[in-house]
Amino acid sequence: MNRNIKMCNGDCCMLKTALQIRRMKLLIEKQLQKEANAKPKNIIVTPQSSLYSYEDVQNMAKYIINRAEKKPKYGLIFGSHMNKLSDLVDSPTVLEYTDIPKFPISPLHGTNCKMFVGELMGGPVIAIQGRLHYYDGNPFGSCALPVRMLKLCGVEYLFLICSAGAIAADCKVGDVVVIKDHINMFGWGGNCPLVGPNDVRFGSHNVTMTNAYDEKLIDRAMEIAREIGQDDRVKCGVYACVGGPALETPAEHRFLRKIGADVIGMSIAPEVTVARHCGLKVLSLTVITVPSIDVAAPPQNDYASLLSEGRHISSELVSRIIYKIQNNL
């Protein structure tokens, strides 16, 4: 080895001027940046339970109570095809989702981005239009967020109004099914809004799911159905929750019937889990929009009126239950 040869410091041969050296450095930096960008980045996943902190949810609730100058006791969440029921709320303060700090908004929400805080049968209520669905790309933590927000607004009773397909042959289009339990196909796979660290201010992590649908509210709903002469249109059943947006195959339909499902839909189970976690009393009513596979579909012309009857029966049930609770009946 020739020990007289000195290492090139960049000034000697080709890089003669300061400008040339600077250019070379920039080129090297650019190359290094390119290589770094080509490497996969670490993705830090936010668990469902951490998407909205307790303080975030508290701020949402504070905003609603301040704007409406009212603390609601009854919360209503309306699903697809059910938003019209928000007309039930008397003298409402109407709040846009965009006004509520950090409230999740889906581009697929359309125009149903409103909450109505007012009265129903003399009871203070808040009604939320346009439920968020998982199949629209919303994480479970966002789908169930409104439930926690209602809890921190002071809500004690939660009414979830949705639509579903029939699995049981005796559930017909336009019937109302009072949900008494669910089979959560998401939850079995660990897809749950409670996944992640638990904030005990909301509730305890291993929440029990017995009586998740409040027995007393179910009894009241069935009793009112008899009182208003609609007991042939109001059934009580088990809801199977699936991912969608594709509807079930005939084999899935038969399987769900075998394991005890009466109706099938793509919502409520994550909401009910979170509601149970934070101690809300839940009643869920579902209007049948799709007949069971082995039942003849009603004539096309009858669909609209059957669904409107179902909506009307649901609104009667909710209104009368609130009336009875308000008046200690």
Ligand SMILES: O=P(O)(O)O[C@H]1O[C@H](CO)[C@@H](O)[C@H]1O
């Ligand atoms: O549960 P809601 O919101 O009523 O919506 C129901 O209707 C949609 C299918 O049309 C599904 O999302 C189903 O769950």
Ligand code: HPA
């Ligand atoms: O037929 C259905 N299947 C699943 N989900 C549904 N939600 C409304 N109708 C249906």
